[in-house]
Amino acid sequence: MNRRSRTGFHVSSLVLAAALVASVPVAAGASVKNPTTITVVAATKAALAKTRGVHVSVETMLNKVVSSVVADIGQKSGTETYVEGDETFTISVTPMYAYLSGSKTGLTKLMGLSAAEQAKVGSSWIAMKEGSAPYTTFQSNLTTGAFANLMPPVKNTTLLAARSKTNGGYQIKWTEPASSSGPKSTTIMTISSGKKTLPIEEAVSTSNGNSTTKFSKWGETVHVAVPSSVIAYAKVFPAS
Numbered sequence: 001m002n003r004r005s006r007t008g009f010h011v012s013s014l015v016l017a018a019a020l021v022a023s024v025p026v027a028a029g030a031s032v033k034n035p036t037t038i039t040v041v042a043a044t045k046a047a048l049a050k051t052r053g054v055h056v057s058v059e060t061m062l063n064k065v066v067s068s069v070v071a072d073i074g075q076k077s078g079t080e081t082y083v084e085g086d087e088t089f090t091i092s093v094t095p096m097y098a099y100l101s102g103s104k105t106g107l108t109k110l111m112g113l114s115a116a117e118q119a120k121v122g123s124s125w126i127a128m129k130e131g132s133a134p135y136t137t138f139q140s141n142l143t144t145g146a147f148a149n150l151m152p153p154v155k156n157t158t159l160l161a162a163r164s165k166t167n168g169g170y171q172i173k174w175t176e177p178a179s180s181s182g183p184k185s186t187t188i189m190t191i192s193s194g195k196k197t198l199p200i201e202e203a204v205s206t207s208n209g210n211s212t213t214k215f216s217k218w219g220e221t222v223h224v225a226v227p228s229s230v231i232a233y234a235k236v237f238p239a240s
Contacts, residue, residue, distance in 0.1 A: 032170075032197060037159040040170050041151055043197040048147040051198065055217040062209035071142065074222025078142030082110065091138055092125075092224045098138040099125040099227050113236075120236050125227040134233060150199065152187070164190045169200050183207045 032043045058069040067084035079092040087110055089102030100111070107113045107121060128135040140146065157174040164171055169190040178184040183206045190201040202213040 032193070035159060035170060035193075037157050037172060038154055040159055040172060040191060040197070041154050041157065044191050044199065045151050047197045048150060051147070051196075051218050052144060053217070053220040053222050054147075054215050055220060056213060056215055058211060058213045060209065060211040062211075064209075072217075072220065072222045073142055073144060073146060074220070075144050077222050077224040078139075079222070079224050080142060082106075084110070091142065092227070093135075093139050093142045094224050094226065096130050097226075098128040098135045098142075099230065100128070100138075101125040101227065117236050121231055124229045124231045126233055126236055127227075127230040128233045132233065152189075160188075163193065164200075166190075167192070167200060169193050170197075 032039050053072065053074040056069070056071040056073065058071075060067045060069075065084065067082065069080060069082050071080040072078060076095045077093055079090065081090045082088060087103060087106040089100065089106040089111055092099045100107075101121075101124070102111060104118055107118045108115060113121070128138070130139075152172070152174045157172055160171040160173055162171065163169060167190070169192050171188055171190050173186070173188045175184065175186045185204055185206045187202060187204045189199055189203075192198050192200055196218065198218050199215045201215070204211040204213075
């Protein structure tokens with residue numbers, strides 16, 4: 001399976017990668033003494049290492065095409081739904097299995113299944129057992145281990161002098177050069193200046209689009225329901 005890359009907070013490949021009001025507490029006064037790029041990034045990484053879950057909502061406009069992602073990332077379980085017009089897919093991860101389901105075009109155009117492979121799946125969910133390569137990929141991006149990749153390196157990152165006018169959060173900015181995977185991008189991340197120094201929002205802009213990610217419900221416990229109709233990964237991809 002091939003995952004389609006997109007701008008913004010990456011969840012599964014988003015990572016893989018919203019109109020929600022973030023529920024991160026924002027208190028008066030700074031939670032980081034003498035805030036600098038180094039201290040704010042360090043405090044955020046420390047807070048991320050201690051949290052157990054988050055709700056993520058992403059809205060992307062890329063080449064005039066609108067798409068969205070809604071995800072809940074927990075300690076051992078997580079789920080993500082991607083929508084682009086009629087093309088959609090959902091990935092769910094539990095401690096034992098990862099599951100994938102989607103519309104016909106969602107599975108073929110977005111996830112890279114052939115027409116024959118999609119026909120095998122139909123309306124069922126592909127089940128990927130714990131320990132397998134596809135399970136490991138989805139599990140690493142839909143559980144809290146993904147938080148380690150959320151923050152940028154301090155080098156080439158700047159703490160803006162102005163706080164967010166919406167919530168008073170710290171704002172850090174960084175730029176990534178153009179590469180074979182995409183154009184140059186500029187990101188501004190807003191981080192709570194309250195008791196928990198956690199991301200609230202991330203805005204990414206490029207020459208061909210933009211993406212806004214909002215984080216809420218930090219610390220939530222994520223429960224994922226096991227699908228009733230599944231097909232084993234090996235039956236869909238027998239040569240894998």
